[in-house]
Amino acid sequence: MAVAAVALMAGCASTSAPTEQMAVSKAAVSNAMSAGGNQFAPLQFKSALEKMDAAEKAMAEKNYELALRLAEQAEVDAKLAAEMARSAKAQKAADALQDDIRVLRQEIDRQSK
Amino acid sequence: MKKNRYLPLSLIAAAILAGCSTMPQNQSLSEAHSIYSSARTNPQVVNLAPVELQKAGETLNKADVALSKGESDAAVNQLAYLAKQQVAIAQEIAKRKTAELAVANASAQRDQVRLAARTAEAEAARRQAALAQQTAEQQAARDQALIAARQAEVEEARRQAAIAQKTADEQAAALAAASAQAQRDEALIAARQAEADAARQQAIIAQQTADQQAAALAAASAQAERDQALIAQQEMQLKELDAKKTDRGLVITLGDVLFSVNKAQLSSGGVRNVQKLAAFLNQYPQRKVLIEGHTDSTGSHSLNQTLSERRADAVRTALVDMGVSSDRIATRGYAEAYPVASNNTAAGRQLNRRVEIILSDDSGNIVPR
Numbered sequence: 001m002a003v004a005a006v007a008l009m010a011g012c013a014s015t016s017a018p019t020e021q022m023a024v025s026k027a028a029v030s031n032a033m034s035a036g037g038n039q040f041a042p043l044q045f046k047s048a049l050e051k052m053d054a055a056e057k058a059m060a061e062k063n064y065e066l067a068l069r070l071a072e073q074a075e076v077d078a079k080l081a082a083e084m085a086r087s088a089k090a091q092k093a094a095d096a097l098q099d100d101i102r103v104l105r106q107e108i109d110r111q112s113k
Numbered sequence: 114m115k116k117n118r119y120l121p122l123s124l125i126a127a128a129i130l131a132g133c134s135t136m137p138q139n140q141s142l143s144e145a146h147s148i149y150s151s152a153r154t155n156p157q158v159v160n161l162a163p164v165e166l167q168k169a170g171e172t173l174n175k176a177d178v179a180l181s182k183g184e185s186d187a188a189v190n191q192l193a194y195l196a197k198q199q200v201a202i203a204q205e206i207a208k209r210k211t212a213e214l215a216v217a218n219a220s221a222q223r224d225q226v227r228l229a230a231r232t233a234e235a236e237a238a239r240r241q242a243a244l245a246q247q248t249a250e251q252q253a254a255r256d257q258a259l260i261a262a263r264q265a266e267v268e269e270a271r272r273q274a275a276i277a278q279k280t281a282d283e284q285a286a287a288l289a290a291a292s293a294q295a296q297r298d299e300a301l302i303a304a305r306q307a308e309a310d311a312a313r314q315q316a317i318i319a320q321q322t323a324d325q326q327a328a329a330l331a332a333a334s335a336q337a338e339r340d341q342a343l344i345a346q347q348e349m350q351l352k353e354l355d356a357k358k359t360d361r362g363l364v365i366t367l368g369d370v371l372f373s374v375n376k377a378q379l380s381s382g383g384v385r386n387v388q389k390l391a392a393f394l395n396q397y398p399q400r401k402v403l404i405e406g407h408t409d410s411t412g413s414h415s416l417n418q419t420l421s422e423r424r425a426d427a428v429r430t431a432l433v434d435m436g437v438s439s440d441r442i443a444t445r446g447y448a449e450a451y452p453v454a455s456n457n458t459a460a461g462r463q464l465n466r467r468v469e470i471i472l473s474d475d476s477g478n479i480v481p482r
Binding site for chain 1 (some may be wrong): 187191195198199201205208209210212213215219222223226229230233237
């Protein structure tokens, strides 16, 4: 609320440095990285990385409003990349299992004949 | 997330304060609405990612509010983008959870399939065991049948051997019986033969006998006449011999006078009598004689005994001299043992001094004293 008050005082263009959002976004990107977003959702992951870079750059230029927006976008992009990676892995596991079952069934059919 | 809550607020506040443009239309926001609505109709997303979907909805509301309050395009676009991405996240989560459920289901399914496989294996093993059991039983049954067959064969062979033995025994017995029968028959035939021969012989003999009898009859007739003559002659001779018929047969007595006194010498008369006897004996060779010497009771017994024996011997010697075989003649000396008269008178004593000649019958038998 203090920040909001500050924001109210500062007017539309002037916002304080979004360091917390930056930290949250970085964590999300790193989380996406470890979840395999690089491999399973390269577009979203790359977008998150680029937006993160741009946010850093905006931070350096004290363009906090842009930095915030970019950081917010990088966070959702990274989250999406992480979820996509997780769902892809899960899907793969499910497919593999189905395959196993199919092979097993064939095996049983062959044995019982 | 706390920050997320107040950030839009600050944005809203900024938007309000800035009093920026109030454009009711925003393409980005429209797209976000469209995507959100589409996600809302997906039951997977609604059920599996409700929190994320709600978050997207809230962001979308903020975007709407920002738009209606005329905030900057950048602000609205930002919220619209965030909402759009949040919908996408909700969709991915729903997909992941669906896949995870599928994995869970698949695990269960796989377990079930494995169970089915195990069951099938067990069934197959049971079938095989049953088959093996059946096979073993069949084998056992076959073996048993085989053994039974062998036993039956052995039994049959034994039975046949017994039959053969029995037959052989019976044949041997029959052979023996036949042999015995043959021997009996042969013997019988021989006997019949002999009987026949005998019969024939008998017939011949009978014939001969008949002939002989006829001849004999003729001869007998002639013989009868001759016998008659002979008997008459014999009786005459016996009469001449002075033979007397007694219980012991014909007895000829040579009296004392035919011997020298107290001697064993025959007198001439005695010799004549003995000659007659010899002639008779020579005529009837089947007759034998027993010559007994007797004395009276005078003198010693030993003397009498000797005399009686010597007189009997004398007659015997005379007969032998006259051609009578010595084996037809037996002699005895009885001394004074058998008197025929009283020894008290001279006449009696003379009668007692004698030699008795007992003639046998025609068979040569003499009744002994």
